[in-house]
Amino acid sequence: MLNGLQAVLYRDINIFMRKAKKQIIASSISPLLYLIAFGWGFGSHVQVGDIAYTSFLIPGLITMASLNQSFGINGEINISRFYFHTFDEYLIAPVSTYEIVLGEVIYGMMRGFLGAFIVFMYALIFNVKINFSLLFIIAIVLHTFMFSSLGVALAMFVRDHASQQSLNTFVITPMIFLCGTFFPIEKLPVIFKAIIHLLPLTYSTSLIRSTLTGTHLYYWHFLMLIVFCAVFFTLAIYSLKKVEV
Amino acid sequence: MQANIAVDVKDIVKTYGTKVAVDGLTFSFYEGQFVGLLGPNGAGKTTTINMLTGLMKPTSGSVLYFSRDFLKNSIEAKSYIGVVPQANNLDRDLTAYENLYQHGLLYKIPKKTVKTKISKLLDFAGLVEYRDKLVKTFSGGTKRRLVIIRALLHEPKILFLDEPTVGLDPQIRRDIWDFIIKINQSHKTTILMTTHYIEEAERLCERVMIINNGKLIADGSPDDLKSTVGAYVLEIYTMERIEELFFDDRQSAVDTLKRCTKPCKVREATLEDVFLKITGRRIDA
Numbered sequence: 001m002l003n004g005l006q007a008v009l010y011r012d013i014n015i016f017m018r019k020a021k022k023q024i025i026a027s028s029i030s031p032l033l034y035l036i037a038f039g040w041g042f043g044s045h046v047q048v049g050d051i052a053y054t055s056f057l058i059p060g061l062i063t064m065a066s067l068n069q070s071f072g073i074n075g076e077i078n079i080s081r082f083y084f085h086t087f088d089e090y091l092i093a094p095v096s097t098y099e100i101v102l103g104e105v106i107y108g109m110m111r112g113f114l115g116a117f118i119v120f121m122y123a124l125i126f127n128v129k130i131n132f133s134l135l136f137i138i139a140i141v142l143h144t145f146m147f148s149s150l151g152v153a154l155a156m157f158v159r160d161h162a163s164q165q166s167l168n169t170f171v172i173t174p175m176i177f178l179c180g181t182f183f184p185i186e187k188l189p190v191i192f193k194a195i196i197h198l199l200p201l202t203y204s205t206s207l208i209r210s211t212l213t214g215t216h217l218y219y220w221h222f223l224m225l226i227v228f229c230a231v232f233f234t235l236a237i238y239s240l241k242k243v244e245v
Numbered sequence: 246m247q248a249n250i251a252v253d254v255k256d257i258v259k260t261y262g263t264k265v266a267v268d269g270l271t272f273s274f275y276e277g278q279f280v281g282l283l284g285p286n287g288a289g290k291t292t293t294i295n296m297l298t299g300l301m302k303p304t305s306g307s308v309l310y311f312s313r314d315f316l317k318n319s320i321e322a323k324s325y326i327g328v329v330p331q332a333n334n335l336d337r338d339l340t341a342y343e344n345l346y347q348h349g350l351l352y353k354i355p356k357k358t359v360k361t362k363i364s365k366l367l368d369f370a371g372l373v374e375y376r377d378k379l380v381k382t383f384s385g386g387t388k389r390r391l392v393i394i395r396a397l398l399h400e401p402k403i404l405f406l407d408e409p410t411v412g413l414d415p416q417i418r419r420d421i422w423d424f425i426i427k428i429n430q431s432h433k434t435t436i437l438m439t440t441h442y443i444e445e446a447e448r449l450c451e452r453v454m455i456i457n458n459g460k461l462i463a464d465g466s467p468d469d470l471k472s473t474v475g476a477y478v479l480e481i482y483t484m485e486r487i488e489e490l491f492f493d494d495r496q497s498a499v500d501t502l503k504r505c506t507k508p509c510k511v512r513e514a515t516l517e518d519v520f521l522k523i524t525g526r527r528i529d530a
């Protein structure tokens with residue numbers, strides 16, 4: 001059953017395990033820096049609504065870390081597709097496109113969970129109160145599925161390192177800074193708000209934050225995430241079908 | 246009894262923008278045949294293999310395996326073809342065993358049998374000691390063998406080899422040749438091999454298709470092809486160049502040699518002579 005999916009995960013997980021220690025240490029640095037700079041350095045006396053800024057920040061960091069990890073598979077796929085040609089093995093194998101995409105997406109989600117887990121550890125260490133709930137799990141599953149799918153889709157279009165860099169500079173980084181990750185978007189001018197409401201990260205940040213801190217939950221944001229998931233996953237399948245026979 | 250037609254390619258074309266890489270190839274061959282696709286760099290060999298194996302869609306034309314359309318039955322057809330691509334596309338961060346095991350998963354080889362199959366092939370290729378080593382530590386020849394046995398793991402009916410010995414030392418090239426011959430004989434696998442090495446095509450293939458600028462320019466057994474120019478060549482070394490005279494048998498070549506006043510030598514004709522005669526240039530020039 002689902003041999004193609006098993007094959008993709010077998011490879012990805014084996015390779016990940018080989019460099020897990022390095023990866024985990026590397027992914028632990030940036031959330032810590034954000035916590036020190038924004039949490040301690042400037043946020044210790046700031047409130048956002050009813051909650052302390054650090055409690056506001058932690059869900060944002062969870063969103064950011066898991067996004068970086070999930071979307072990050074785009075780089076890995078790119079290297080294996082265009083540089084080592086290992087991806088060709090999938091394309092010539094008797095497996096369907098769905099299995100390959102799903103395999104990569106699940107791997108991206110696993111990395112996303114790891115990113116989230118690291119920030120959770122910091123929350124424990126820094127004694128920041130957050131609630132863990134089923135709704136949070138649904139939110140993070142959708143969030144990581146969405147950005148892994150986007151990662152796979154873009155890996156098929158983006159050929160070289162330079163375009164990948166510009167993808168990060170022009171899409172991912174602005175999104176991380178603008179979609180409510182570090183500050184509430186309510187304070188932004190209307191035009192900005194309108195743009196921000198077109199971006200998928202806005203909805204995952206909102207859901208992850210509400211479910212973790214217990215602030216008002218907009219259930220329709222789940223719907224938005226599901227729509228984005230469907231669109232990005234379809235795009236990923238389509239982009240792979242375009243190269244495959 | 247006539248063997249089955251394994252591969253039937255009709256008028257395939259591939260264009261990259263305005264560049265026509267493969268320009269209407271038509272050929273077919275039987276189950277069990279060892280066919281070579283010989284041509285200089287840039288002739289369109291890799292592009293052809295890519296279209297036959299599902300890495301690229303042809304711009305036009307059709308590919309049939311055992312009379313069934315490849316594009317319409319691609320998943321089924323892919324399960325009985327094996328591919329050794331021009332570049333060693335192994336996972337460098339996995340071991341030899343892991344690379345093979347992953348291939349086993351992709352081709353739905355039952356988990357019970359995959360281990361013994363892998364062991365047998367590692368033994369067949371003389372790679373037992375490399376089983377648990379990371380691929381990134383392997384030499385070029387070792388990687389090549391591993392890629393080849395990976396393509397054999399699911400026991401394909403048709404094997405595609407794209408320049409199997411490109412970039413290898415002469416000694417290792419010979420080893421790989423012996424290995425490929427062993428595969429064709431012991432597994433009775435139908436093989437289509439591309440190459441730009443004359444000697445490789447002559448040594449290994451029972452039939453050679455010569456391709457230039459995406460077009461088929463000659464097709465036949467090495468001996469038949471050579472007899473179209475003459476089986477023996479008398480090379481006469483003049484001041485400016487080497488003059489070549491072709492003969493159908495050795496005796497007439499030697500007779501002419503005896504009457505020759507300039508330095509000269511008799512050699513057997515090669516596929517290079519065939520290529521030169523048709524195109525006016527050398528294959529590896």
Ligand SMILES: Nc1ncnc2c1ncn2[C@@H]1O[C@H](COP(=O)(O)OP(=O)(O)O)[C@@H](O)[C@H]1O
Binds near residue numbers: 261264265284286287
């Ligand atoms: N992706 C590509 N884009 C544009 N041109 C290409 C591409 N791949 C190959 N070509 C061109 O198509 C021709 C055939 O290439 P190829 O099939 O790799 O030849 P061979 O394998 O015989 O050396 C060459 O002229 C090559 O430059």
Ligand SMILES: [Mg+2]
Binds near residue numbers: 291331408
């Ligand atoms: Mg080539």
